[in-house]
Amino acid sequence: xxxxDDRHTLDREAxxxxxxxxxxxxxxxxxxxxxxxxxxxxxxxxxxxxxxxxSYLDGCVHCGMCADACHYHVRTDDPRYTPIWxxxxxxxxxxxxxxxxxxxxxxxGFKKKVTIEQLEEWQHLLYDSCTVCGRxxxxxxxxxxxxxxxxxARHGMFKAGLIPHELHETAKRAAETGSPLGITPxxxxxxxxxxxDEHEVDIPIxxxxxxxxxxMSSIExxxxxxxxxxxxxxxxAAGESWTFRTDGFEATNFGMLSGNAEWQxxxxxxxxxxxxxxxxxxxxxxxxxxxxxxxxxxxxNMYGKPLPFKVFHISEYMAxxxxxxxxxxxxxxxxxxxxxxxxxSRRGGATQAARDVLNHLGxxxxxxxHGGDYNWCCGGGGGVVTIKRADELRHRxxxxxxxxxxxxxxxxxxxxxxxxxxxxxxSQQHFSWDYTMGSxxxxxxxxLEEGTS
Amino acid sequence: MDLLEFAxxxxxxxxxxxLVAGTIWRLVAIILLxxxxxxxxxxxxxxLGAALKVIYTRAFTAPVFKKATLYPKILxxxxxxxxxxxxxxxxxxxxFFQGFLGFDWPGLPNSAIFVTGVVTVGTAIALLVRxxxxxxxxxxxxxxxxxxxxxxxLPLVTGLLIPIRFGIRYExxxxxxxxxxxxxxxxxxxxxxxxxxxxxxxxxxxxxxxERRGAKT
Numbered sequence: 187x188x189x190x191d192d193r194h195t196l197d198r199e200a201x202x203x204x205x206x207x208x209x210x211x212x213x214x215x216x217x218x219x220x221x222x223x224x225x226x227x228x229x230x231x232x233x234x235x236x237x238x239x240x241s242y243l244d245g246c247v248h249c250g251m252c253a254d255a256c257h258y259h260v261r262t263d264d265p266r267y268t269p270i271w272x273x274x275x276x277x278x279x280x281x282x283x284x285x286x287x288x289x290x291x292x293x294x295g296f297k298k299k300v301t302i303e304q305l306e307e308w309q310h311l312l313y314d315s316c317t318v319c320g321r322x323x324x325x326x327x328x329x330x331x332x333x334x335x336x337x338x339a340r341h342g343m344f345k346a347g348l349i350p351h352e353l354h355e356t357a358k359r360a361a362e363t364g365s366p367l368g369i370t371p372x373x374x375x376x377x378x379x380x381x382x383d384e385h386e387v388d389i390p391i392x393x394x395x396x397x398x399x400x401x402m403s404s405i406e407x408x409x410x411x412x413x414x415x416x417x418x419x420x421x422x423a424a425g426e427s428w429t430f431r432t433d434g435f436e437a438t439n440f441g442m443l444s445g446n447a448e449w450q451x452x453x454x455x456x457x458x459x460x461x462x463x464x465x466x467x468x469x470x471x472x473x474x475x476x477x478x479x480x481x482x483x484x485x486x487n488m489y490g491k492p493l494p495f496k497v498f499h500i501s502e503y504m505a506x507x508x509x510x511x512x513x514x515x516x517x518x519x520x521x522x523x524x525x526x527x528x529x530x531s532r533r534g535g536a537t538q539a540a541r542d543v544l545n546h547l548g549x550x551x552x553x554x555x556h557g558g559d560y561n562w563c564c565g566g567g568g569g570v571v572t573i574k575r576a577d578e579l580r581h582r583x584x585x586x587x588x589x590x591x592x593x594x595x596x597x598x599x600x601x602x603x604x605x606x607x608x609x610x611x612x613s614q615q616h617f618s619w620d621y622t623m624g625s626x627x628x629x630x631x632x633x634l635e636e637g638t639s
Numbered sequence: 640m641d642l643l644e645f646a647x648x649x650x651x652x653x654x655x656x657x658l659v660a661g662t663i664w665r666l667v668a669i670i671l672l673x674x675x676x677x678x679x680x681x682x683x684x685x686x687l688g689a690a691l692k693v694i695y696t697r698a699f700t701a702p703v704f705k706k707a708t709l710y711p712k713i714l715x716x717x718x719x720x721x722x723x724x725x726x727x728x729x730x731x732x733x734x735f736f737q738g739f740l741g742f743d744w745p746g747l748p749n750s751a752i753f754v755t756g757v758v759t760v761g762t763a764i765a766l767l768v769r770x771x772x773x774x775x776x777x778x779x780x781x782x783x784x785x786x787x788x789x790x791x792x793l794p795l796v797t798g799l800l801i802p803i804r805f806g807i808r809y810e811x812x813x814x815x816x817x818x819x820x821x822x823x824x825x826x827x828x829x830x831x832x833x834x835x836x837x838x839x840x841x842x843x844x845x846x847x848x849x850e851r852r853g854a855k856t
Contacts, residue, residue, distance in 0.1 A: 235672055241837055248779050248831065251707075253775045254708055274779070286665040290829070329842035493678075
């Protein structure tokens with residue numbers, strides 16, 4: 187009788203029987219003791235509690251329906267990816283430490299103290315396998331915003347020094363240099379000049395006073411620099427008094443994604459200060475989902491009072507400009523399907539804007555089944571695309587997206603988020619997929635009516 | 640004092656006090672937590688109307704999720720409707736409520752309530768089987784889930800036993816039934832059964848926050 191070495195267990199649940207990958211690594215930052223890490227994780231999680239979040243943690247009935255809304259669970263059938271399970275430790279801590287009946291929970295031992303081993307294990311669940319897309323929040327019969335809870339849990343994890351190294355380093359670089367990709371003001375200026383020459387378009391930068399401040403994401407500046415020119419073409423065509431600023435150009439907010447509230451505030455305030463300095467009435471955000479969430483819905487709260495200017499995602503700006511006749515576009519004879527960035531559409535409320543733009547472009551819009559507000563996430567949001575160790579899972583999850591897109595048989599795939607675009611590009615390469623993600627903004631810029639550009 | 644007198648008297652009374660005090664304490668502890676002001680410019684109205692809207696709409700599953708959640712949703716509806724009918728539409732219960740509310744309402748025939756009770760218990764068993772067999776539910780379930788199931792089902796089962804008797808005295812069965820209700824009252828504010836009242840806060844606050852953004856609710 188032969189013996190089988192048991193160093194690597196078989197994963198019989200996988201699509202093809204395979205060896206289970208080695209245990210996921212757990213990253214740590216800082217020199218704190220394990221006790222300090224647990225204490226910090228819990229303290230910074232509960233720090234921003236309000237009645238809404240407390241009722242969320244108290245109100246779950248453990249129906250498990252959120253599992254069916256989560257791309258990670260749907261694609262793997264791994265129960266650990268049930269969204270509400272991802273915040274289980276924090277529910278446990280809330281009930282044991284601060285909930286209305288914490289005393290009884292401790293007295294009878296109903297809830298055990300969270301351990302460092304558990305927190306390390308949850309690193310994978312809170313970062314690698316949650317894009318904070320919020321699809322689960324829409325199925326919950328109790329109306330619990332689970333994605334919002336994951337973001338809060340990340341605050342605790344960051345303070346405890348328990349986040350994936352890649353995301354930590356990216357966020358740290360953003361805090362130190364102002365850009366997650368290390369793009370300095372000089373480099374941004376160079377890219378702007380290059381794009382102005384390349385596309386023969388005027389691109390104002392560091393103008394002292396302007397009505398509109400436009401900002402970009404590092405991903406665009408570095409990987410899709412044509413977005414800079416596209417932004418300029420559209421704002422020029424609309425006849426705006428506008429500018430880019432070297433003292434406030436970076437829209438991404440890795441402080442928010444990683445869970446560091448201080449870094450989140452710093453990044454947000456840079457843009458707010460720049461907009462106020464030039465007397466801007468409008469801040470136009472780039473094609474970036476989480477930048478929209480960070481500024482449109484969290485910016486004023488970071489500022490501590492209402493913002494003295496309006497905030498638009500570029501898709502909202504374009505929809506408004508097209509609807510009001512400020513800009514006009516030529517018809518595009520193409521079938522198009524549109525991927526909704528979760529933070530702009532489902533969680534941001536700007537779902538209709540992109541459709542208005544596509545309507546003006548006259549394309550044959552082929553909505554994905556379960557699209558719009560219920561769209562499957564690209565799998566790269568929430569900082570997941572930066573986490574190398576999460577690649578295999580991210581690609582596995584992306585299959586849902588591929589099926590959704592292919593079923594439309596559209597000629598062109600578009601979105602309005604550079605982070606989604608990057609995630610699509612990566613997965614396209616991984617799967618040698620036919621579809622290439624395009625930019626809604628670039629399509630508008632390429633099809634501006636003569637005389638408006 | 641015999642068992643029935645104890646059940647009808649001090650047991651039910653103390654349980655009712657615990658129910659009311661526990662519920663108030665749980666709600667107050669949540670409601671009194673500090674609220675951060677919201678400064679973002681709203682896209683839509685996010686006030687009480689938004690809360691009421693989502694309290695109502697979240698009772699239904701969006702079409703996109705219907706297929707995946709059909710079975711538990713049906714069980715959930717049957718369970719809740721069954722509980723409502725057996726508690727509030729059973730004539731002896733109505734008479735009991737009339738004793739301290741001062742008014743009554745029409746009930747269902749006893750036979751209809753009996754059938755409803757049997758269906759509700761059957762549904763509860765189906766829910767329990769699902770909880771014990773589904774990998775997701777097995778993982779996320781804890782003591783509260785199983786104990787809450789037990790204290791919910793006990794009054795149904797003990798109530799159904801009253802007309803059957805099995806040779807046991809009516810007074811004894813009634814006393815056991817009332818004691819099981821007392822147990823339910825005592826547990827309700829502390830565990831997951833608190834969703835009876837928390838559902839209005841969770842759905843309502845989500846409604847206010849997301850309708851304000853103009854986002855999907």
